[in-house]
Amino acid sequence: DVKVTQSSRYLVKRTGEKVFLECVQDMDHENMFWYRQDPGLGLRLIYFSYDVKMKEKGDIPEGYSVSREKKERFSLILESASTNQTSMYLCASSLNLAGYTFGSGTRLTVV
Amino acid sequence: EDKVVQSPLSLVVHEGDTVTLNCSYEVTNFRSLLWYKQEKKAPTFLFMLTSSGxxxxxxxxxxxxxxxxxxxxxxxxxxQTGDSAVYLCAVHDSGNTPLVFGKGTRLSVIA
Incomplete structure (x- = not known):
């Protein structure tokens, strides 16, 4: 089974801090994605990547950046965390763009 | 404008009931529709549909x-009470585009 591992389940950070959310997959998938999930808003795409060192903006990239230096790792960076970035963050990977495997999520609280 | 619309947004039923969750979509070049179940953490894959009927x-x-x-x-x-979850519908549009998710239906099954 494909495993997608997100490094933290729960995270509390202060406003203005730089925050790194890490995601690692173990099945050599080309495609990786970062979503945030908020009540009433569903899953919204932040960034995605189809290859190493490649990144594309999703629907809500503002305030975020990403890094993909190795195929298996896709990092989401909050340059200066703000309270409106309090959310559940979900990473996913896929081989063929149709079927995603999700990580367990990181619940980030910015205080 | 939402491309994938799920209804109802939430639903409470009793054990033993039958439920129907709906997902409508509007995309340019449909390739597939997927259903996921999300309990407390990672969405898990249920079905992928590509053909009508x-x-x-x-x-x-x-x-x-x-x-x-x-x-x-x-x-x-x-x-059953174990069916309580958020059910997510997602559509794969043409080419190299990520899945587009609906807002989900929260199903609560009470004993």
Whole structure:
């Protein structure tokens, strides 16, 4: 089974801090994605990547950046965390763009 | 404007009831529609539908796609408390685009 591992389940950070959310997959998938999930808003795409060192903006990239230096790792960076970035963050990977495997999520609280 | 619309947004039923969850979509070049179940953490894959009229079935869950009317339904018969979850519908549009998710339906099954 494909495993997608997100490094933290729960995270509390202060406003203005730089925050790194890490995601690692173990099945050599080309495609990786970062979503945030908020009540009433569903899953919204932040960034995605189809290859190493490649990144594309999703629907809500503002305030975020990403890094993909190795195929298996896709990092989401909050340059200066703000309270409106309090959310559940979900990473996913896929081989063929149709079927995603999700990580367990990181619940980030910015205080 | 939402491309994938799920209804209802939330639903409370009693154990043993049958429920139908709806997903309508509007995309340019449809390739597939997927259903996921999300309990406390990672969404898990249920079904992928690509052809109209062919029912996919797994135990008490089944799903069907209507490409002419642009919708899919997810049926759960003889519901159990373990079916309580958020059910997500996602559509794969043409080419190299990520999945587009609906807002989800939160199902609560009470004993």
């Amino acid at each position: 062919i029912e996919k079935k797994s135990g008490r869950l089944s799903s069907i796609l209507d490409k002419k009317e642009l919708f899919s339904i997810l049926n759960i018969t003889a519901t």
